[in-house]
Amino acid sequence: EDLKRLASLLSTIKATLEDAEEEQFTNNTIKDWLLKLKDAAHILDDILDECATEALAMEYKGSKCGLSHKVQSSFLSSFHPKHVAFRYKLAKKMKRIRERLNEIAAERNNFHLPEMDRERKGGVPDWRQTTSIVTQPLVYGRDEEKDKIIDFLVGDASQLDDLSVYPIVGLGGLGKTTLAQLVFNHERIVNHFEPIIWVCVSNDFSLKKITKAIIESITKTTCEDLELELLQRKLQDLLRRKRYLLVLDDVWNEEQEKWQRLRFALACGEKGASILVTTRLAKVAEIMGTIPLLELSRLSDKDCWELFKQRAFGPNEVERADLVVIGKEILKKCGGVPLAAIALGSLLRFKREEKQWLYVKESKLWDLQGEDNVMPALRLSYLNLPIKLRQCFSFCALFPKDEIISKQLLIELWMANGYIASNQMLEAADIGNEAWNELYWRSFFQNTEIDESGQITTFKMHDLVHDLAQSVTNEVCCITYDNGLRTVSEGTRHLFIYDKNSFEEIKSIQLHHVKSLKTYVEWNFDVHEACQLSPQ
Structure with missing residues (x-):
């Protein structure tokens, strides 16, 4: 019962975790509170692990002795002499953590962080708003992609009866919006399409909001706040038999049904009508695109x-x-x-x-x-992740920059740390594979290598994505030849030793002050030539 109450209390605090994580980047007080919350969660996690391990050990001893299930249950009861000491030790730990969690729960009220459904958050911050106006005085290295898009829109797309949707995909900051602006304002586009429409979508893929924005862009006037049915009919009146170009910038929506409802409303234009979409998510491009996506390359x-x-x-x-x-x-x-x-x-x-x-x-x-x-800009991708995927991603800071990472090893480490677990339908490894794929589709991973059977075996992280992972976690410590020996803090949960020369120094560090070390990975230099990580 005590464990259930603790788990319930922790869940209540975690209900505000998403809001707190977003606020921590601009509010140091909330950042400190969040660190306390995570530390308490780790301690509780360790208590639950200890309890589960002890129960399994007792159960194993019971089965080894050939005891019946009823006798085993008795063996596990709190009245069994061998279990009393453990129960007493566990009760003291639970009392301390319960008091700590109550303190943290009380502190939350000081930050005015109400439990909030992310879906109800509306509006786009000013710094995320985009327009069709090119804001860069000079743009470098995008002529090839620009010409490719324009050639398709005024060429191949004009011969298609169905609405064409051209997705541009890439990491945050790669210049997707700038490329779309260059296309939007190009003379060939302006002369070929009428009307040309720009809508900044962002996280809130509201059919009503997007429909209103399209109408206002065409009419250059404020649209009345009508019901969706009336708005869509008004939109179709404006677009019917028009060869229009619509740019939907910064799309995050992964719900196929929402897109289909919007697409049907837009499928009323003239032959050659087209939509240009920018997104960080390959999954969004697959849902929306009618032609292969354009993956934006890095600049030279x-x-x-x-x-x-x-x-x-x-x-x-x-x-x-x-x-x-x-x-x-x-x-x-x-x-x-x-x-x-x-x-x-x-x-x-x-x-x-x-x-x-x-x-x-x-x-x-x-x-x-x-x-x-x-x-x-990069944190938007992180904050858009579900909580469980956030910890899977931040854990990747364990690996050195530019490292070739084994997909299987990473998934096994996720499983070992309890980030993913089996359910009634899938094994933990399958769920881990789904989590990895989700991060890959969201542009967190790149440079994949494939085996003979077509399965991805290794991958890399872009240096900026690695920086992002490091910036959102204080639990990971990676010691390499180029950053030298660093102090392993009390809150370190995961330690990676990559520097052969400092290995003996690491051994000499007093690690007993690290209370909750969960992962220890050491580079195996016997396979250094193969450039593959082999943990010991």
Whole structure:
């Protein structure tokens, strides 16, 4: 009964976890509270594990002795002499954690974090709103993709009777919206389509809201707040027998039924009418697209430098050689992502001391603050994940940057840590495979390798995605040859040792102060040549 009450209390606190996670990035008080909550959850998890392990041990001893089920039950009862000591020890731990959880629950009221259904959150923050106006003075490295989209829309698509939907997919910050803006405003598009419509969709895929936005974009006037039926009929009157182009920017909706209802309302245009969709999620592209998706590539180092240079130096400024050298090192943080190059360049616009540039070079990306900081854009992908997938993703910070990661190993580590478990229909490994696929479809994983049977065996994470994983967890400690020996904090749950030279030093660390270490992975240098992680 005590365990049930504890689990219920923990569930009540966790009901606000999603809101707290979002707030923690701008509120240090909430961030500290969230750390306390997670620490308490880990302690409770350890208590439940200890209880389950003891019960299994007792049950095994009972079955080994050939005892009946009834006798085994008696053996497990709290009155059995061998069980009394364990029960007493467990009761003390439960009392302490119950008191701690009550304190944390009381603290929550100070932050005004009501339990909220994410589906009810409406509105798009100003910084996420997009329009059809090209906001970048110069765009680099997108001519090929731009021409490919335009050629299709004014060429092949114009011969199709059915509504064409062209999806652009890529990591946050890669320039999907900018590419869509370039297409939208191109002379060939403007001359070919009438009307051309831009709608920023974001998380709230409301049929009524999107329909109103399309009507307002066409009529250039505010639309009345009518019922959906009347709005859709008004929309069809405006689009009927028109070869229109509709851009749906920043789409996150994965519910096929919602899209189908909107698509049927839009399928009234002239031959060649088309929709251009931008999304981070390959699953959304598969649901909406009528042609193969366009996966946006990373920019070349040359194009990234041009973007960075445009923001970091003034138009008539002579580029200092010493700053150029450091700047090109800083660009390695960008990983070919335009938004990162723009953000870091903007950060350095009025900094001309070498030590200031070196500080940026040596800093973690999420510690840097700037008007166009890339981390808030990347965190959208993280915050859009269900809670269970968030912990699966953040756990990936355990691996070093640019590591070739075994898919099977990662899933097994998820299972070992209790992030995924079997249900009545599927084994834990199958559920783990589904979780991995979900993260892959959401652009968190890349560079997959496939075996002879067509199964994915290994993958990598983009450097910025790895930075994201590190920025959202304080439980993972990865010690490598390039970051040197680091202090293993009390809250470390997962430890990865990758540096052969510091291995003996790690052994000498007093790990007894780490209360809840759950994962310990050590690089096996016998297979170093194979570049495959083999845990010991």
